[in-house]
Amino acid sequence: MSGLAYPLLRLTGLRPFPRFLQAPPRHSSALFSGSDSTHAIPVPPPVDLIRQRNFDLLLESLDKNGNPSRVWANYTNLLTYLGYEQLPIEIHQQVLRKCTPSSRLLRASATRRLFLGNVPRLPHIYEGRLQAVVRNIRATGTQPTLDDYNFVLEQFAAVGHHVGAMQVYGELSSVGVVPRTKTFGLCLQAIAHRLTLPVKRNDKPRLIASTRRMVSDLVNAMKTFNIPFTSVNLDLTMRIMKETTDMQGFESLMKWGYGIDLANPDCPPLEYLASSDGAQTPAPQAFSTAALNTTIDTLGRLGNISKIVQAFEVLTTPLPRASSSRYQEDDDDDDFGFTPDLTARFKPPSASPNTTTYNLLIRHVSRAGNAALARHYLLQAMELDRQTMFRLKHDLGNMPLEEVPAPHFAINRGTLLSVFGESNRDKNLGLMRWLQSKFYRILKKKQNEHQFFKRFRVARQRKRLWPYEEPSTSTAPIPLRSILEARAAPAPTAAPRRRPRFMTVMERWAAPRGVGEVFNVDVDDESLPPPTPLKTFDLDLHIRVLERDIVEIEALRVHVENIFARTTYRLKERLGRRVWQGRDIYLSTDGNRRRRVSMQQWETIANVRPLAGKRSQDVYRFPWSEPPRRQRWNTSATVDGPPSQPEANLPPTATP
Known part of the structure; x- marks a missing residue:
């Protein structure tokens, strides 16, 4: 080891200490017998041996992809004995990427810590290591590369450290x-991930x-x-805009x-x-059904119902493209500075709605209290359901x-539930x-x-046209009552489970739904999105x-019937009390x-009949509508007040 120390230091770019700091060479006749002692190989000093040993340990930990703490310990030990020597920049870059756990493990541990209420002082517990390595790279006289900054951004995005991500972006700028594109995608990913985490x-x-x-600065940049x-970046930005409800920023993003x-x-x-003539503005992205759903949901969160209806009607049924000859026939007085060819070449974006689109639209319209629009779009959904089934049966036959x-x-339960919620509220x-x-x-x-x-x-x-195991000949309708009873019945007692095997942290804990959705995208992909694959019909799934x-719809029907009966009964009770008290009521059949x-008359209008042996007055006799009773002063002595007063007749209480 001692004989190879100097060659290794030369290969790695490390220079030994000056001669005056080294110990005098020692000669050993036992080790070098048969040779002149004046030509013996000099032995390096102990400091160089320790430095070389730490360098070998660092290289070994980097090659084996070991524990990040071990890599960091070997790195700091080497810098302690290195003195004024400089490591190659490649060593710093490798340490930067291996001194912290992977982003996947960091995401799981940080999210679990936040949901358990353990909020650390720094969102990224290894942020100090990353900062130290970047400072050491600058100390060599060079600057970190864009890939180095992207790695730090990826680490910050894994824990939702949006403030640190924007600081890194400001530094590289x-x-x-x-x-x-990847740099902006990682910054947006950090912001979107932070919005999914719990906050006070x-x-x-x-x-x-x-x-x-932050999003405004990134979009402007x-x-x-x-x-x-x-x-990917557009999807992340739309997610953020939907949570922050920024109307101005959302309109700019859509443009x-x-x-x-x-x-x-x-x-x-x-x-x-x-x-369009200079081709300075990048081409817009293709407008898909998912983008349409995000647009409807974002506008609904902003509470602008007119914008929702306008966007839905135009983006689902676009106007036909006009030809340039049509513009030539128009008057020249209607020229607003646009070239007819440019307007004719622009293809208006559109997308076909699906079940989620109508469910979101009816939900936001119902929450706004617009019963007429909720009823209209439910009828439109029923018609679209009929057309979809007619087209499917036609395709199956041809x-x-x-x-x-x-x-x-x-149409499913979600399409009807929002309308029922509006009527019930x-x-x-x-x-x-x-x-x-x-x-x-x-x-x-x-x-x-x-x-x-x-x-x-x-x-x-x-006909042996489908590989089923056992043909079924039953074509009877579904027994709804038996299905509902089977679902309501308690589940059978399960057999005792075996002792679970040892599981990792990732297996023992799973983040709540929606936390890791922002990581289901590939920020490295800068190509255009591929066309949506055509899904074929699955008979069993359908x-x-x-x-x-x-x-689900049958269960909702039963619930609506119960609520309707209860609401009707309460309305009749309320109006019946007004009639018994001699107050007026509103009748739509009597001139409004x-x-x-x-x-x-009220019994005939409300279809109410008293019970057998009861009078109408007894049916609608309530405590607050009975004649007031005479009240007496308390004749017993009180603790706080004077002795009781003699009896006095109180005035009758007012009937509410």
């Missing part, structure tokens, strides 16, 4: 490093305000560097990312018309089953009665479809979905005016 109620407004500023939005002006969704944005596209729309008995009348039609249609597809599967089984929808009615 100040030293002149040009960011790429008092700190949430400050967090939302800071994230708005992308415009400055003329970096186009990729599908820059999809070429949609929410103020005039049927017209191209002015930025694209003004720069195409092979392997080539039939899967349907993307069907406002006690709108008219809307509730109308919704109750639609259940029979929807359930009957679902039952017929279920029978049709079961017969279709049996026919294919008999039958199972129909069975689930029938059971309020007037007083007798008990006999």
